[in-house]
Amino acid sequence: MDAAGGGELSLAAVRDALVRLEDSVVFALIERARHPRNAPAYAPAGGGGRSLVEFYVREAEALDAKAGHYQKPEDVPFFPQDLPSTLFPTKSSPQVLHPLASLVTVNDAIWKMYFDELLPLFTVDGDDGSYAETVALDFACLQLLSRRIHIGKYVAEVKFKDAPQDYSPLIQAKDSNSLMDLLTFKAVEEKVKKRVEKKGRTFGQNVTLEDNAGGSGFKIDPTVLSKLYDQWVMPLTKDVEVEYLLRRLD
Numbered sequence: 001m002d003a004a005g006g007g008e009l010s011l012a013a014v015r016d017a018l019v020r021l022e023d024s025v026v027f028a029l030i031e032r033a034r035h036p037r038n039a040p041a042y043a044p045a046g047g048g049g050r051s052l053v054e055f056y057v058r059e060a061e062a063l064d065a066k067a068g069h070y071q072k073p074e075d076v077p078f079f080p081q082d083l084p085s086t087l088f089p090t091k092s093s094p095q096v097l098h099p100l101a102s103l104v105t106v107n108d109a110i111w112k113m114y115f116d117e118l119l120p121l122f123t124v125d126g127d128d129g130s131y132a133e134t135v136a137l138d139f140a141c142l143q144l145l146s147r148r149i150h151i152g153k154y155v156a157e158v159k160f161k162d163a164p165q166d167y168s169p170l171i172q173a174k175d176s177n178s179l180m181d182l183l184t185f186k187a188v189e190e191k192v193k194k195r196v197e198k199k200g201r202t203f204g205q206n207v208t209l210e211d212n213a214g215g216s217g218f219k220i221d222p223t224v225l226s227k228l229y230d231q232w233v234m235p236l237t238k239d240v241e242v243e244y245l246l247r248r249l250d
C-alpha cells in the first residue's frame with residue numbers, strides 16, 4: 001500500500017491512507033454527478049446482452065492488468081475471470097499481509113451498492129447521451145471505492161499484530177460477530193462521517209472571485225457522502241477486515 005509501503009505498517013499510517021483516499025472518492029463522485037443518470041448505459045445491449053458499463057469495466061480492467069495493475073492486495077478487479085497477465089515487468093512490494101489476503105473480495109457487494117443504491121442518490125434523472133464518459137466516470141468511482149474498502153486488509157493485519165492475544169481465540173472460534181465488535185472503533189467512524197461531509201461541502205462548492213458569491217447548492221449533496229460512508233463504505237471495510245482475520249491463522 002502506498003502510504004505505508006516504505007516504513008512500518010501502523011494503524012496511524014493506514015488511517016492516513018484512508019483519509020487521503022476520501023479526497024479522491026469525493027472528487028470522483030462530484031465528476032460523475034455532472035451527468036444525469038443516463039440509464040441506457042446500464043441496460044443490457046450490445047454483444048452478449050451486456051450493458052455498456054459492464055463492457056467498459058471488463059475491457060478497462062483487462063488493459064489495466066496488461067499494464068501491471070491488480071498485483072497488490074488492495075487492488076481487486078470486479079471481473080477477475082480471464083484477466084490477462086501483465087506484459088511488463090513489475091516490482092513486487094514486500095509481503096506484509098497473509099498470503100490468503102488475495103482471496104478476500106467484496107466487489108460484488110460494491111457493484112450492487114453503487115448501481116442500485118448510490119447512483120440514484122447523487123445523480124439526477126435524465127439522459128444527456130454522454131454514455132461513454134459516464135461509464136468511464138463510474139469505473140473511476142468503483143475502483144476508488146473498492147481500493148478504499150479493501151485497504152481493510154491492512155487495517156485488520158495491524159489490529160491483529162497489535163493484539164494477537166485478543167484476536168486469536170475469536171479467529172479460532174470463527175466468531176465473526178465478536179471479531180466485528182473488537183475491530184470496531186465508533187469514535188473513529190463518527191469522525192470519518194463528519195469529515196467526508198465537510199469535504200463534500202468544501203470540494204463541492206462553486207469557487208468564484210467575488211466575496212460571498214458562492215451561489216446556492218453544492219455539486220454533490222454532502223449528506224449523501226456521510227450516508228455512503230456510514231451505510232456502505234465503513235460496513236464493507238469491516239466485512240473485509242473480518243474476512244481477512246478469519247483466514248489470518250490458516
Ligand SMILES: C=C(O[C@@H]1C=C(C(=O)O)C=C[C@H]1O)C(=O)O
Pocket residue numbers: 015018152155183184185186188189192233234235237238
Ligand atoms: C478502518 C478501521 O476499522 C473500522 C472501520 C472504519 C472505517 O471504515 O473508516 C473506521 C473505524 C473502525 O470501526 C479503523 O479502525 O480505522
